[in-house]
Amino acid sequence: MISIWAPDGVAEVGRGDDLADHLLPLVELADGDIVCVTSKVVSKAEGRVAADDRADAIVRETRRLVARRGPLVIVVNRLGLTMAAAGVDASNVEQGQVLLLPEDPDGTARRLRSAIAARTAANVGVLVTDTAGRAWREGQTDFAIGAAGLRVLDDHAGRTDPYGNTLVVTAPAVADELAGAAELASGKLGRRPFAVIRGRADLVLPPREHGPGAETLVRPEGGDLFGLGSREAVIAALRRSGIDQAVFGSATQTEELRALLADLTGADVRSTGDGIEVASDDPRSRWVAEVAAYAHGWLGEDTSDAEVSRILLRPATP
């Protein structure tokens, strides 16, 4: 049996606040409880509020671009997390301000855990949670960006099921499942930034043993298969290698390029006033046309997706 509650009545959290001061009067913690706190109030307490432009803040929090489509930009951020808008948030703050993710969420979790241990008898685990989309699923789920005193992966490696098969699914990311469960209790609209989960004391580490943190849930760079969006990977590889110039550089006239692209992609390709229209639903044809357009300087790194569509792409089916 697992129970989750998210106390009402949390006061507005301000810069410099001690999160334990906010939480402890509202809950009765027991050994083995898991305390979840949203990154939002951590950021407020830690003064991670910026009164500047959201776009500028995103650039500052970005380690590298992963994919872009229209206003949506997905990056690997400073913490190694792959997130839309680098995790910069403009909701639940004063208008005109943006919230940056905590400087060091695992550190925050460790400090909060220690504060709770110092002021109660309870040995708890602590999670700092945030919200993100997924590559192939609609909607967003909450996940763990900071952890202390918790096994974040419930590692089954080498264990066997009751039939004697070695388990292929070896490591449920329990910290992320706990974060999602906390979101179910907290909701997005109310002022319930804390949740307490009871019933998985087996995941909580002994006192003062904080464990490796939520950082271990981040796939290392190069360790994943989706380090760039599909389109971005094609463009990056061809530009990096100069193949864009090797293939498209000699076609100096628009008509030459049109014929070359029609030949290469098998699509219906037409010249327009300021570009080339490729009628195809096959994304691979579009990526190749896009590479050609970059090679000819029609598109730059910063060309918006709307502009790319105007210059270049028309779906074959309306």
Add this chain to the structure above:
Amino acid sequence: MISIWAPDGVAEVGRGDDLADHLLPLVELADGDIVCVTSKVVSKAEGRVAADDRADAIVRETRRLVARRGPLVIVVNRLGLTMAAAGVDASNVEQGQVLLLPEDPDGTARRLRSAIAARTAANVGVLVTDTAGRAWREGQTDFAIGAAGLRVLDDHAGRTDPYGNTLVVTAPAVADELAGAAELASGKLGRRPFAVIRGRADLVLPPREHGPGAETLVRPEGGDLFGLGSREAVIAALRRSGIDQAVFGSATQTEELRALLADLTGADVRSTGDGIEVASDDPRSRWVAEVAAYAHGWLGEDTSDAEVSRILLRPATP
């Protein structure tokens, strides 16, 4: 307050079993409860057990390949789900058998919901859950592949936060968070395929209104930015367009190709007995070299990753 329990004592589920027969003697359901059942026992009840080779089963369940690395193959499966091994499972079944995902998990959820409604007074929501990895996170989480009588997305579009900002995160994928919460109560090793979640009756739809199902959580093809792995996108675009032949086709001698690749990638490229060694940590250089190797017939569609590495790739840093 949310509570989740996963009853012990569930009997072994066999082909043709009524899942309600297994569940109802073990729990006291109330209006607004959410019943979660793992796809595993659904598949067993529906006879989705195949006594054949796992690799063959994966091919049959696959709609298209997304990415491959060594033994790991990620595909869009028959249900539109992007999953390793197409969701084919060899754990918790008799050795030598594999489990396929249910034929129609939303349909299963609707039937189970109706059976529960017919035999108890309770109006519940039903989820069919499965387990999958994520693009950028270690470990696996449970998610919803079937749903009935449940709002799967808790849509906040157009709502404002207490500060008057329009909420940017508009739709928590609550069905996936519920599935993850159920996993926390069930675990992977025991025989606890059912979980009951109480406390989010607001998500449960009126009797006989089953809602759109978990299918709505699947991003439509072409609607995501990660429809192919980064490497697969490069290879697909170049082969599709014939650029691989246009660039590499004229280099008939290994030495010509070696020089061309060294020139294109800026990497240290050497001829070996049966291929070309590209010393680079830059994945973009590797993708280009891989395309060249495909163009020359050194690599085929089915060449294993180990073979690719042997013929082609050497990291610059050990």
